[in-house]
Amino acid sequence: MMFTEPIVFLIALYAALVYGLLFIFFLAYPLVFGPIYGFSVGSRGLAFIGIGLGTITGNISFVYLFKFFSLKPAFKDIQNALLGPVMIAVFVLPSSLFWFGWTARPSIHWIVPILAGFPFGVSIMLIVNGLAVYLGSTYQQYAASAFAVNSWMRYTFAAAFPLFANQSMGSLTLFFGDRD
Amino acid sequence: MVVIDGIGIGWSMSIMGFVAILMIPIPFLFYHFGDALRTRSPYLNPNSGRSVV
Numbered sequence: 574m575m576f577t578e579p580i581v582f583l584i585a586l587y588a589a590l591v592y593g594l595l596f597i598f599f600l601a602y603p604l605v606f607g608p609i610y611g612f613s614v615g616s617r618g619l620a621f622i623g624i625g626l627g628t629i630t631g632n633i634s635f636v637y638l639f640k641f642f643s644l645k646p647a648f649k650d651i652q653n654a655l656l657g658p659v660m661i662a663v664f665v666l667p668s669s670l671f672w673f674g675w676t677a678r679p680s681i682h683w684i685v686p687i688l689a690g691f692p693f694g695v696s697i698m699l700i701v702n703g704l705a706v707y708l709g710s711t712y713q714q715y716a717a718s719a720f721a722v723n724s725w726m727r728y729t730f731a732a733a734f735p736l737f738a739n740q741s742m743g744s745l746t747l748f749f750g751d752r753d
Numbered sequence: 754m755v756v757i758d759g760i761g762i763g764w765s766m767s768i769m770g771f772v773a774i775l776m777i778p779i780p781f782l783f784y785h786f787g788d789a790l791r792t793r794s795p796y797l798n799p800n801s802g803r804s805v806v
Binding site: 574577578579580583584586587590594597601604605652653656659660663664666667668670671673674675677678703704707711712715738741742 | 761762767771779781790795797
């Protein structure tokens with residue numbers, strides 16, 4: 574099913590990317606808010622409030638966005654109405670990543686990268702919820718198999734992403750010494 | 754002298770951002786070609802001519 578059904582494969586790939594990104598943030602936040610901004614170990618955890626509020630807002634707003642899109646004539650098919658919130662979120666996700674990546678430096682106030690967590694949280698929740706419900710409502714009696722592919726790929730990526738993220742973000746001395 | 758063993762937070766997140774940009778077409782593909790994909794699937798359409806593996 575993973576290789577023969579494009580819907581399953583693409584949704585699993587996207588969910589895998591989103592979960593990998595979430596786990597990369599678990600790695601990046603202590604690196605950013607510890608050495609760059611000088612947060613204590615306890616305060617580094619508080620930096621996740623941005624993502625936390627974003628995910629709560631994303632979950633709630635998914636319901637209302639779905640309602641909004643299902644009333645539109647272009648989305649009158651209920652399957653397509655599920656894609657409406659996802660179509661918004663796909664543009665928010667990369668912008669929040671660029672926002673976080675390029676504002677995490679000592680010359681910019683620490684609230685700016687934390688605020689980038691809010692659109693990130695909103696967009697991952699809209700994407701994961703929207704695509705998961707799309708998957709489930711498409712493969713009605715085969716939904717369990719489709720979700721098996723989804724979960725397997727998601728957590729494989731989530732386990733692998735922090736490993737190479739450690740390599741690519743490992744040079745905080747370089748970041749301090751030469752770049753800024 | 755600093756040993757370069759990484760590309761920093763900015764470019765790490767940018768690479769992820771570029772991958773996320775590559776993913777943008779997925780919901781639009783489903784919107785435009787969802788019906789065709791559902792018709793082609795042996796799971797969703799028994800008359801598709803393909804067999805469930």
